[in-house]
Amino acid sequence: MVIYDEKGEVLEEDCIYLGETTNNVAEYRALLLALEIAEKRGAEELQVFADSELVVNQMTGRYRVRNPILAQLHIQAMKRITTLKRFEMEHVPREENRRADRLANMAIDAACRKP
Numbered sequence: 050m051v052i053y054d055e056k057g058e059v060l061e062e063d064c065i066y067l068g069e070t071t072n073n074v075a076e077y078r079a080l081l082l083a084l085e086i087a088e089k090r091g092a093e094e095l096q097v098f099a100d101s102e103l104v105v106n107q108m109t110g111r112y113r114v115r116n117p118i119l120a121q122l123h124i125q126a127m128k129r130i131t132t133l134k135r136f137e138m139e140h141v142p143r144e145e146n147r148r149a150d151r152l153a154n155m156a157i158d159a160a161c162r163k164p
Contacts, residue, residue: 050079052086061086076101077122080108084129094135105140 051062063082067075076099087095099105106112107123114123130136 050083052083060090073101073103073119074122076104077119077126080104080126081122081129084126088129088132093133095130095133095137097138098141099138100141102140105138108138
């Protein structure tokens with residue numbers, strides 16, 4: 050997860066080793082981490098770019114959340130975004146998300162902090 054300011058400067062980046070899990074769970078966990086950090090920083094507006102079409106479409110209401118594990122994570126994320134004045138989420142190809150992808154690979158290699 051990488052947080053940028055309005056100018057495109059990196060404010061913060063983080064990765065967490067989650068153990069064996071699905072890509073969609075990892076995407077939701079990254080979103081929750083970003084929402085937590087944004088809240089701590091006092092952000093009122095947040096624009097999220099993610100390379101998971103499923104998570105983006107679930108968070109924007111285009112898809113229903115049927116998986117019970119993802120449903121729990123979705124509920125947590127929706128609760129957090131209600132505190133924001135503006136929230137947008139957009140799908141980007143993995144190639145445009147290289148920095149976050151590098152962090153995800155570090156987490157898979159267990160080079161990041163443990164939860």
